[in-house]
Amino acid sequence: MREGPDIAYVSTLIGDPARANMLTLLMSGKALTVSELAEEAGVTIQTASSHLSKLHTGGLLRPRKQGRHKYYALANEDVARLLEGVMGLAAGVGHLRRRTGPKDAQLRQARVCYNHLAGALATQMFDSLMAKGHLVLKGDDLILTDAGAAFARDFDIELDVLHSARAPLCRECLDWSERRSHLAGSLGRAFLIRFEELSWVKRVEQTRIVSFSRSGDEAFRKLFSIERP
């Protein structure tokens, strides 16, 4: 035995309900304090503290201290991608207790995935970018074409700043609800930020839901040539 890496270890980390709750919360991309996470996960602060430090040791979370607060966030996009993957399997194959609540439809339509947009609209946006030749896949790397760069600049995204960062510019991220790719990477993040700046979208507090304003939805669909369903 003992071929390949120790998958039981990280799976156990995700496998505890309290920890899974916290990780799901952190998929919003925001960094949260120990007490916030404790509250949301329904455990005491001591317990949460213990869990969070385990997740940190396991490399799933990255803590940052600010004053007397300690903020935890997902360690990197790989973690976010993995979690989306698990969600995909859990949703498709998964537990029968899957009751589709009222929030569910909104969640499928548009939500935050770590720091970029996910959901039906996000995959359509990704398809549009591919179809128009703004993005191409080369090997496993997603490349922004010249046309794509022009498109992004037109949308007031400062590509030079993004390029100088260490993080990859474009990445695919598999969407658990759609089972298709959407755009991740610093460009994916930049798009979401612009949407917020333009007030096309607003994040719904305490959830991963991203709600489009009436005019925002229209502008978004126009920009990416997405027809109304």
Next chain:
Amino acid sequence: MREGPDIAYVSTLIGDPARANMLTLLMSGKALTVSELAEEAGVTIQTASSHLSKLHTGGLLRPRKQGRHKYYALANEDVARLLEGVMGLAAGVGHLRRRTGPKDAQLRQARVCYNHLAGALATQMFDSLMAKGHLVLKGDDLILTDAGAAFARDFDIELDVLHSARAPLCRECLDWSERRSHLAGSLGRAFLIRFEELSWVKRVEQTRIVSFSRSGDEAFRKLFSIERP
């Protein structure tokens, strides 16, 4: 809380060491009996039986009865992909106990992932197919171009048979050691089968390792224009 699917449930399933061992074994793509899995995982048959039925309930495995044997295999490619994802994180970030054994180099070079080829050579093969325009990415779907179809037919792969199957023809699968895509789907499977038929490769028993013969390696590199390192 309780947004999105129950990720703790499937993670717990993978999180037990004995179950993780079995799943890793099944990544070879072969279906194995209860006793074989028990043996390899280092538990008794009763225990293994219990674990396997849990994995089945959780949708990770698909059992098939043949005579007085019961064969278990991974339920589908999604499961295989997820496991590769977990391996990627566990390897990169993962446990310090990560000691690179002698097998390790071979495993990184070429191994079986569910039913297709993975490892360094597999990602290079994938890159080659993309670079030559035999495959293109459209949205999240990997499309075999006309040129690609001709290429496959030249290699004596019966595309018509594959097309008629329900399973998708081409899929990407993220390679944990390379962190790049390799080819999955029924076409990926067909390629591996052809390599075996031509005796280019042989599977090493009891492992996921795929070893290339001297001439097989040469032919493979020539076919996909891969330079010797």
Next chain:
DNA sequence: CGCATAGTTCGACCTTTATCGAAGCATCAG
């Protein structure tokens, strides 16, 4: 039919670990 082999179910241990109360640091405000 009897016997052997493959797998399941049941029940009893026993290790693992999540949980929280209480006490201990660290940081900030005054």
Next chain:
DNA sequence: CTGATGCTTCGATAAAGGTCGAACTATGCG
């Protein structure tokens, strides 16, 4: 300094779940 807040550490408790022996069912072989 004192008090208040955020978080961590320690220790005891309790619940969950993996493990295996033993008994049971199912299939195949003569």
